[in-house]
Amino acid sequence: MVTGASSGIGRGIAVELARRGARLGLVARRAETLQEIVSEIETLGGQALALPGDVQDAPAIRAAADRFREEFGVIDVLIANAGIGSTNDAAELRATEVASVINVNVIGAANSVAAVVPEMVAKGHGQLVVISSLAAYRGLPKSAAYCASKAAVSAFFESVRLDLRPRGIDVTIIHPGFIKTPLTAGRHAQMPFLMELDDAVEKILSAIEKKKKSYAFPWQLASIVRAGMIMPIFMYDWISSRNSFRE
Numbered sequence: 001m002v003t004g005a006s007s008g009i010g011r012g013i014a015v016e017l018a019r020r021g022a023r024l025g026l027v028a029r030r031a032e033t034l035q036e037i038v039s040e041i042e043t044l045g046g047q048a049l050a051l052p053g054d055v056q057d058a059p060a061i062r063a064a065a066d067r068f069r070e071e072f073g074v075i076d077v078l079i080a081n082a083g084i085g086s087t088n089d090a091a092e093l094r095a096t097e098v099a100s101v102i103n104v105n106v107i108g109a110a111n112s113v114a115a116v117v118p119e120m121v122a123k124g125h126g127q128l129v130v131i132s133s134l135a136a137y138r139g140l141p142k143s144a145a146y147c148a149s150k151a152a153v154s155a156f157f158e159s160v161r162l163d164l165r166p167r168g169i170d171v172t173i174i175h176p177g178f179i180k181t182p183l184t185a186g187r188h189a190q191m192p193f194l195m196e197l198d199d200a201v202e203k204i205l206s207a208i209e210k211k212k213k214s215y216a217f218p219w220q221l222a223s224i225v226r227a228g229m230i231m232p233i234f235m236y237d238w239i240s241s242r243n244s245f246r247e
Contacts, residue, residue: 004082008181018046055108
């Protein structure tokens with residue numbers, strides 16, 4: 001079951017999983033677009049089910065998961081990918097926009113987990129995957145809402161992993177860097193180590209198949225970001241204030 005499956009990383013993951021023989025439940029708000037992806041997957045010889053719904057709506061996502069189980073019997077893997085971005089200088093902060101980002105990126109992921117976990121626990125197996133971001137590690141300019149949401153969702157899934165590991169449930173947290181998707185399209189700022197979608201999908205699926213607990217890529221940018229976590233604050237502020245990727 002893949003949320004945010006109508007475009008970008010979600011769509012790329014869905015199509016590639018179909019090529020590998022997975023049966024897919026595709027969740028997103030745009031029913032017509034989902035149906036187009038289902039048709040594409042069926043052309044490849046795969047099986048997919050369009051499950052229109054908003055991840056912010058917990059009953060709707062639970063109903064989508066129930067519909068998936070009625071059709072295919074079991075949900076082995078949840079990929080909580082649905083997410084939105086935000087570009088705003090804090091001097092122009094809009095609380096409603098912050099709430100929207102948190103609701104989709106964090107509460108939406110939690111709703112998705114709640115829709116599948118009881119059945120996974122009952123069966124004693126399953127895997128929960130979340131697409132977080134390297135932006136989860138430290139705050140970036142003009143990215144307060146986005147960084148906060150990704151930090152929150154990473155910590156949420158880490159806690160979930162600790163709770164569910166003894167119950168046979170694997171949890172994988174993916175921290176990508178910059179990928180060519182609609183979320184990064186149109187930016188004028190240079191994005192270091194920008195990756196093609198197909199290359200990113202290959203790395204993500206490899207980490208999922210290996211059931212890695214956490215995976216950050218590309219390694220060059222991930223190394224820089226990790227260095228920033230132990231960098232003195234004055235140094236981090238000096239460097240970060242001169243590099244905005246949200247323009």
